[in-house]
Amino acid sequence: MSTTEAAARERVLAVLRAEADDIADRWVQLQMAQAPLGDGVSESELREESDALLSALISGLDSDGPVARLVSGHPELRQAVCDLSLRRARAGASPTDTSLAVLALKEAMLEAVQRQTENSAALFGAAVLINRLLDSAGVLSFETYVEGREEIIRRQSRQLLEVSTPVVRLWRQVLAVPLIGTLDTARTQVVMENLLQGIEEHEARVAIIDITGVPTVDTAVAQHLMQTVNAVRLMGADCVISGIRPPIAQTIAQLGIDLSTILTRATLSDALAAAVKLTDTPSARPTPADR
Amino acid sequence: MTQASDVGTAARGGAHVYEEGCPTTPTVHEVRSEEDLLAVRHAVRAATLRAGFSIVDQTRVVTAASELARNAYVHGGGGTVTIEFPDRNGTPGLRLTVRDDGPGIPDLSAALTDGFTTGAGLGHGLGGARRLMDEFEIDTAAGQGTTVTVTRWAVR
Amino acid sequence: MSSASSNGVPILRLGDVLVTGLLNELDDKSAIAFTEELTARITTDRARGVLIDISRLEIIDSFVARTLMELTTMARLLGARVIVAGMRPPVAITLVELGLQLTGVETALNAEQGMTALGWHRVPAPPEGVMRDTSQ
Numbered sequence: 001m002s003t004t005e006a007a008a009r010e011r012v013l014a015v016l017r018a019e020a021d022d023i024a025d026r027w028v029q030l031q032m033a034q035a036p037l038g039d040g041v042s043e044s045e046l047r048e049e050s051d052a053l054l055s056a057l058i059s060g061l062d063s064d065g066p067v068a069r070l071v072s073g074h075p076e077l078r079q080a081v082c083d084l085s086l087r088r089a090r091a092g093a094s095p096t097d098t099s100l101a102v103l104a105l106k107e108a109m110l111e112a113v114q115r116q117t118e119n120s121a122a123l124f125g126a127a128v129l130i131n132r133l134l135d136s137a138g139v140l141s142f143e144t145y146v147e148g149r150e151e152i153i154r155r156q157s158r159q160l161l162e163v164s165t166p167v168v169r170l171w172r173q174v175l176a177v178p179l180i181g182t183l184d185t186a187r188t189q190v191v192m193e194n195l196l197q198g199i200e201e202h203e204a205r206v207a208i209i210d211i212t213g214v215p216t217v218d219t220a221v222a223q224h225l226m227q228t229v230n231a232v233r234l235m236g237a238d239c240v241i242s243g244i245r246p247p248i249a250q251t252i253a254q255l256g257i258d259l260s261t262i263l264t265r266a267t268l269s270d271a272l273a274a275a276v277k278l279t280d281t282p283s284a285r286p287t288p289a290d291r
Numbered sequence: 292m293t294q295a296s297d298v299g300t301a302a303r304g305g306a307h308v309y310e311e312g313c314p315t316t317p318t319v320h321e322v323r324s325e326e327d328l329l330a331v332r333h334a335v336r337a338a339t340l341r342a343g344f345s346i347v348d349q350t351r352v353v354t355a356a357s358e359l360a361r362n363a364y365v366h367g368g369g370g371t372v373t374i375e376f377p378d379r380n381g382t383p384g385l386r387l388t389v390r391d392d393g394p395g396i397p398d399l400s401a402a403l404t405d406g407f408t409t410g411a412g413l414g415h416g417l418g419g420a421r422r423l424m425d426e427f428e429i430d431t432a433a434g435q436g437t438t439v440t441v442t443r444w445a446v447r
Numbered sequence: 448m449s450s451a452s453s454n455g456v457p458i459l460r461l462g463d464v465l466v467t468g469l470l471n472e473l474d475d476k477s478a479i480a481f482t483e484e485l486t487a488r489i490t491t492d493r494a495r496g497v498l499i500d501i502s503r504l505e506i507i508d509s510f511v512a513r514t515l516m517e518l519t520t521m522a523r524l525l526g527a528r529v530i531v532a533g534m535r536p537p538v539a540i541t542l543v544e545l546g547l548q549l550t551g552v553e554t555a556l557n558a559e560q561g562m563t564a565l566g567w568h569r570v571p572a573p574p575e576g577v578m579r580d581t582s583q
Binding site: 325326332336347353357416419422 | 507
Binding site for chain 1: 532533534535536538539540542543544548549554555556557560561
């Protein structure tokens, strides 16, 4: 660490300790002026957040960590920046508001240092340090913000999956799940979970998977279908796949996908007829090799 | 819909899914005997509960742990299982690190292929554990022992 | 009718069907002992069917899967049909994700349906109408 940097660090630290309250007030004020945060974050929350971040900054600067890696390397400081960004991501604040929040702190700190520093060389050194520190905070904040939003998207798409895969009881001991859209790994897991739970609840003997609403069946989709059928069979129930439209039958044949171990029907009503027939015969169900 | 209420809690900024008073510090478990294999399963099951996993995710993680611990016991001559509780922006997760000082795996790609076995399983241990978890890392070389690290998140 | 085996897993005989179950705490040695005892009992009891209830099994890893598949094959060689009943949904999901289908193993939703498949029928309850008729 160079002596100028050490001196600048001392100076910024001293200013932060002396004026933490004023800086926090000013920061909140700047943020309120820049972008009204809506219902998500209240003024008192902003103030709490400011206090937490400033105390983290003080303990960070007081530690031995080099300035360049202070924000990412100091646990308390890192946490404070992450919390700030995540809170905004969840409250639905825009990315601009989030980076403006960090930039506003820079402004508040620079003002405080200016008030406390006469010597222009020292002021320059301190300003450079504040810039470096808060720029890296800005980068971390943006990363966290994006990750936070992605997390929300992941949660929402999972919820959407759950509501879009209803399991319905069609007949005594017969369940059906109409699939709409494609069948990827995540979707397969949700379908399996719902279907198997339904089988257990209703003591169902046959599960119909209707793929009328599935636009294409490639090898991956077929594999996921097979996986679902296998899970149903392990439970001791049988599976019928319905709604295979002619173009899809063509693709399946052309790709050489083997669905021969699965009972398939063109329409849901044909499948239901086949299913009801199956429930009349008392049988445990053999896995493919037995057939 | 429990999912919906999860998001609600997160939106209010309180992403603490762990129950209060439950330690979420890493724990290390020895795998030296068959009894240890059962003990590891119990410990991992308890950890999945603490991390708030669904019953299906609990089963996935415990099964993966069972496969990996058995590998370490059978092929590695015993080892350790470390259970950690990582956090991804408020989403709780579970990380298992299974380490042994055995002969290592000379041909990794073969070992990850289904049906490959040198022991008493079905050869689905490594590849299966990889499919059951969200993240999978393996560090091994002939004579160097094997370390497998797997992670599963409560919501993907 | 019943006997507690050396490893603590009871095997009951109902006519020509052996009824047993697997528990969570099954370690490798007991699994092997269980397989040996069950195959011995198939021969001595001249069983034609075996029902294995696994509704209390919380996980099936590749070792337990292999035990079940070997049991099925051995029983078939000895002339008995094995039905594995009551697998829990999370176990079934995990098993297929693990890449295991229990090829060749017959499954049933619960012990009752498994027994029906093995030729056991519940004695039908007397028709309710009879009782009502006499009371009128």
